Amino acid sequence: MSPSPLSRLQTSRRGLLAAGGALAATGLAGCGASGRKDVTFYQSKREIFDHIKTLLAELDAAQPQYRYVHDVASNLSAGFARRNPPDVALQNYNLEMSRFRERGGLSDLSDMEEASRIRDDIKDLADWYPPYPGRTSVLPWSVAGAAVIYNRAIFDEHGLSVPTTWSEFTALCTELQDAGVTPIYGTFADAWTLNQGMFDYTLGGMIDVRTFYEQVTEIGEEVGPGAEHSFSKDWQEPIARMLELLPFHQDDAPARTYNEGNTAMANGEAAMLLQGPWALPEIAKAETGAEMGMFPLPVTEDPADLKIRVNIDLALWIPEAADQPEGARELVKFFMQPEVQDTYNVDFLYLGTTKDAPPATDPRIVEMQSYYDEARYYMGASQFIPNTIPWANYLQAIVFGEKPETMLARLDSDWASLAYRA
Amino acid sequence: MSETTSTPPRASTPQRSSAPPPKESPNSPKIDPIYYFFLFPALLAFTLAITVPAIVGFGYSFTNSIGFGDWEFTGIRNYIAVFRDEGIVGAYLFTLGFALVTVIITNAIAFFLALGLTSRIRFQRTLRTVFVLPMVISGIIIAYVFKFLFSNTVPAIAQTLGIDALSQSILANENLAWIALVIVHAWSTIPPALLIYIAGLVTVPEEVYEAASIDGASPASKLWHITLPLVSGYVVINTILGFKGYLNAYDIVVGLTDGGPGVATRTVAMSIIRGFEGGDFGYQMANAAVFFVISIVIAVLQLRLTRGKASFGS
Helix, strand or coil: CCCHHHHHHHHHHHHHHHHHHHHHHHHHHHHHCCCCEEEEEECCCHHHHHHHHHHHHHHHHHCCCEEEEEECCCCHHHHHHCCCCCCEEEECCCHHHHHHHHCCCECCCCCCHHHHCECHHHHHHHCCCCCCCCCCCCEEEEEEEEEEEEEHHHHHHCCCCCCCCHHHHHHHHHHHHHCCCEEECCCCCCHHHHHHHHHHHHHHHHCCHHHHHHHHHHHHHHCCCCCCCCHHHHHHHHHHHHHCCHHHECCCHHHCCHHHHHHHHHCCCEEEEEECCCHHHHHHHCCCCCCEEEECCCCCCCHHHCCEEEEEEEEEECECCCCCHHHHHHHHHHHCCHHHHHHHHHHCCCECCECCCCCCCCCCCCCHHHHHHCCCEEECHHHHCCCCCCHHHHHHHHHCCCCHHHHHHHHHHHHHHHHHHC | CHHHHHCCCCCCCCCCCCCCCCCCCCCCCCCCHHHHHHHHHHHHHHHHHHHHHHHHHHHHCCECCCCCCCCCECCCHHHHHHHHCHHHHHHHHHHHHHHHHHHHHHHHHHHHHHHHHHCCCCCHHHHHHHHHHHHHCCHHHHHHHHHHHHHHHHHHHHHHHCCHHHCCCHHHCCCCHHHHHHHHHHHHHHHHHHHHHHHHHCCCCHHHHHHHHHCCCCHHHHHHHHHHHHCHHHHHHHHHHHHHHHHCCCHHHHHHCCCCCCCCCCCHHHHHHHHHHCCCHHHHHHHHHHHHHHHHHHHHHHHHHHCCCCCCCC
16 A cells, blocks of 8 residues: 555645644734724625725724624524624614514613714604614614616606606606607516515505504404405505506516616616615616616605605614623714714715714715605515515516415415414 | 345455454344444534424424514414415425426436446546536526526527517516426436436446347336336435425525515425524424424335335346
8 A cells, every 4th residue: 555645645634734723823813912802793785895894994993992893794683592692783774673672682872972863753763663662772874765766868868857746757658668768677586676666666655654564563463354454455556556667667577687777777778767776886887977866756646745765774783782882882983973974875875864964965866865854755665574474576476467466365364374473 | 126125235244253252142242332433423413403403493383482582382373374374385385396396307317317328438437527517516506597597598599589488588487487496406406316326327237238138128128127127226315315305495496586486486495494584483493393294204105105116236
């Protein structure tokens, strides 16, 4: 037997060990050298990682006590379940997140001066989801104002102005179609875009989303055909209106995805896209110079009904079980400084949450500000259905031709079943 | 056939003649403790990572837990809700049908490919490598590549050729999307099945075929009466492993159709995982328990149906 394979194996093993040792050494050096305490900061929004990195470096340099570790991918549920959540987070605030708050997982920040600077109506926005009584545990940091994104050049070229009623809107679409322009670019293959766009916009424009969910939550197990309020009953009309939008989309909409929609808008392949401000930087990436604007989708004949869809893009919170609550509060203070918060909102096209936040000036979202300031907004109706009910898929089925009654009845029974086993 | 199973193994393990006769009764021969030592780490890992969590999870299926925080016992409510849930029942039917079709198609193709790749052909090694390559690509990547092909390339080709039926993506068609799932799953799972069939086919001794040729058997009857019976054990392995794999289909489904269009291709595994993400922990635990029982029943049925008929070569 030749000894060479064995000896080669040994060398490589030694090499591995050495490499491992070196890695461990660097790791240790990174964490212990300065005697700072590590504060885990959870932030998983990919598009802003570079920005966050710069901010954390600034914060590290500004104080000697803490070192902030950017956690981008831990499982939050598992963290809370093991009583080992991050120390602080700047994260999208939605129904899934609100569970941690509802069960008392997030600490009270009402004594912080920063909390009092947030607009009351925006603080209340977080309470559309189940709150924890007596606590201000979520500080909204940026709000996304979503509506219809439109290509200004195409509108100008056809002498169109922003519509304010449903009939103006349909007339505009027909005019574009007659001129051979696709009015709305559909990305139906990504079911979430249907939820976010045509569904939330129509529902939000026609019903009071918050009241509706209070009603069906109250009715609970009894939600169904006989109930005073149900998805089948209250959503029937808005869904019918939503379906009237379908003929204004391009033919291959069922097979197109979110990214393709952004590219198509950049290339002027359609006049409008039902998306949020997060799509605007993506559209700009194509560098076609196409200028965009936004307006709320009119779904009634009364311009006073116009509203935009908002959601809490990012919010700050500190878990009760944080190991470093003081270090966490330092981070909250740092992020709540106007130069940090307002800069983010300006750069990334979101709306400010503080009473003194400057209004949006970017031409792409400038039209959103007045609606936002006048509280003419709603949170998307799709955002109150738990993930366990595949509503986005039901909606996609409706858009692809399934009878709305069938899918809405199924939503009713899913909702009732959820209440039954709660 | 049954007579092949009774064939004693040709090379029986050599007796350790030098070892002294065991002191204990002959029914409990002394086993070297080193074997337990070998088994222990795996057993420990399996117990801690699979068995214990599964039992804990089963316990949670009788609660309204959302995965953390307080919970209450709700008895069998979750189980009642599972059987009443139209969506879950639909997911079970879809998953079972999908698994059945895919296992048949995959095994048929893998078997015939294996026949080809074990015969005396040119570039045999190169071809074997080529056919096994899909195995090394992760499911989610395969799904994204095929999503692009189905949404863009196939419709473009169909339009050029004037085939109307395929000019729209089949992923956007509720009645056809499952075919895309079968194709992609077959594409990515034929290689492991193929490897097992190749391993099986090379165990069939050449003399059997020679004898059959002398008796004047046609290639088809050789395949049907000799090859298939002799490798039937491998067919059983592939069917059981394949079926189990397709029942748990998740990554390719998520990447390719995400359960859509609508709920047309929603699998059970997907419903369970999505429910977890949505804080529906107790309920999805009940769902997982039901799914576990169904999977076990299917595996036992498969073994029962094939018992005594499986052969692993000569």
